[in-house]
Structure formats: C-alpha cells, structure tokens
Amino acid sequence: MTLPLHVRDCVVRNRGGRVLLNVPNLELTPGASLGIRGPSGAGKSTLLYALAGLLEGINGEVHWGDTDLLTLSSARRASFRAANIGMIFQDFLLFEELDAASNAGLAAMYLPKAQRAGVKACAMAQLAHLGLDASARSVASYSGGERQRVAIARALANEATILLADEPTASLDRPAADSLIEGLVNRVRDQGATLIAVSHDAHLLDRMDRVLGLEDGQVTAGALP
Numbered sequence: 001m002t003l004p005l006h007v008r009d010c011v012v013r014n015r016g017g018r019v020l021l022n023v024p025n026l027e028l029t030p031g032a033s034l035g036i037r038g039p040s041g042a043g044k045s046t047l048l049y050a051l052a053g054l055l056e057g058i059n060g061e062v063h064w065g066d067t068d069l070l071t072l073s074s075a076r077r078a079s080f081r082a083a084n085i086g087m088i089f090q091d092f093l094l095f096e097e098l099d100a101a102s103n104a105g106l107a108a109m110y111l112p113k114a115q116r117a118g119v120k121a122c123a124m125a126q127l128a129h130l131g132l133d134a135s136a137r138s139v140a141s142y143s144g145g146e147r148q149r150v151a152i153a154r155a156l157a158n159e160a161t162i163l164l165a166d167e168p169t170a171s172l173d174r175p176a177a178d179s180l181i182e183g184l185v186n187r188v189r190d191q192g193a194t195l196i197a198v199s200h201d202a203h204l205l206d207r208m209d210r211v212l213g214l215e216d217g218q219v220t221a222g223a224l225p
C-alpha cells in the first residue's frame with residue numbers, strides 16, 4: 001500500500017528548547033522521490049527520524065495517508081514502521097553480535113507470524129543481490145561497505161513502500177553506489193514506493209524528483225511539489 005506524506009508545523013527542539021528542525025509544510029505523493037541536502041548539523045537526520053516516528057518531544061503532524069504518526073503510542077508506531085517503512089540509518093544501527101541474515105531480517109520480529117518467513121527470505125535475497133553471502137559471521141567484523149549493504153538489505157526486506165535513507169551511498173564505492181541508486185529509483189517507479197534520501201552524493205540527488213534544502217533546521221528550498 002502506498003501512502004502520501006503530509007507534514008504540518010513539525011517542530012523538534014532539544015532539551016534546552018533550541019529548535020533543531022522546523023518544517024511548516026511538506027507534501028509528497030506516493031511514487032515520488034525526495035532528496036534532502038544541507039550542511040552538517042542542518043537537521044537532515046532529525047527530519048528522517050521525525051518522518052519515521054522515532055522522535056519524542058516533537059510537535060506538529062506527520063501523516064502517512066490517514067495515519068498521524070505523532071498521535072500513535074510507541075508500540076503502534078513500531079508496528080507501523082515494521083509494516084510500511086524501510087529505514088537505512090546513517091550509522092547503520094546493526095546488532096553487532098548477529099550475522100548478516102539476522103540483521104537483514106530484523107523486521108520479522110515485529111510482524112505477524114504469517115509474514116515472518118517471507119521477510120526472512122526477502123532479506124536473504126536482498127543480501128545476495130547486494131553481493132553478500134550468507135555468512136554466519138557476526139557483522140562486528142564486517143567492513144564499512146559491507147555493513148552499509150546489510151543495512152540496505154534490512155531496509156528493503158519488508159517490501160516497505162516508504163524508504164527513508166540516511167546517506168545510503170556514503171560507504172559504497174562508485175559502482176556499488178550507482179547500482180544502489182538505480183535499484184532504489186526502479187523500486188520507486190515499479191512499485192510506487194516513496195523514497196526520501198538524505199545525501200551529499202550529487203549522483204543520487206540528481207536522480208530524485210525533488211530536492212529539499214535544510215539549513216540550521218529550516219527549510220531553504222523544495223518544500224512544495
């Protein structure tokens with residue numbers, strides 16, 4: 001199921017009250033891709049976390065279709081994420097002691113039993129597609145590029161229609177980065193998925209339908225379609 005995004009008056013503050021992010025209005029139709037660019041500390045990751053319902057102390061509205069994420073309990077937000085959102089975190093957030101397949105198939109833990117085998121199989125297929133074998137080695141010993149690919153496989157394993165990616169090409173070499181970009185763009189086109197990607201990679205930003213600029217927590221460009 002593909003879902004439109006509507007964000008209204010989304011404000012995130014730190015504990016001292018400083019505004020880290022202020023997005024008055026952001027709309028994205030299903031099947032569209034949005035790049036997010038801006039200097040370090042601009043609030044790009046904070047915006048992705050807000051869109052995933054991963055922040056506390058946030059004001060405003062983040063609607064995916066009819067669901068306002070910010071009104072849900074944290075348990076319901078976790079279920080919504082497991083069913084709808086694939087997220088590639090900037091620092092990967094892998095479980096160090098687990099192997100690649102367990103990390104990539106993590107969404108299975110949060111889904112109904114009937115869907116678990118499918119997610120695990122999809123995780124294995126994504127790993128293979130990304131050139132990783134099903135080693136029983138824990139990911140603690142993986143290289144940066146391998147870790148990034150495990151994180152990508154995890155994000156794609158639950159067939160999510162919302163893909164939130166934080167610097168997804170940062171640890172990949174150019175051919176691997178271009179192949180990933182191609183795969184993501186194809187997924188948006190073929191499955192009507194929504195892709196929102198924070199990136200400094202001009203190749204990636206060039207392939208997005210729109211690019212949103214952020215600076216010091218404020219939107220500087222590209223909020224409207």
Ligand SMILES: Nc1ncnc2c1ncn2[C@@H]1O[C@H](COP(=O)(O)OP(=O)(O)OP(=O)(O)O)[C@@H](O)[C@H]1O
Nearest residue numbers: 014015020038039040041042043044045046047090
């Ligand atoms: N949990 C937090 N508590 C307090 N401040 C935070 C928290 N998370 C982020 N910040 C601050 O919010 C601002 C935006 O951080 P964010 O990680 O969103 O920036 P970014 O644009 O993604 O930067 P980078 O490109 O360096 O990853 C920074 O000043 C950061 O220190």
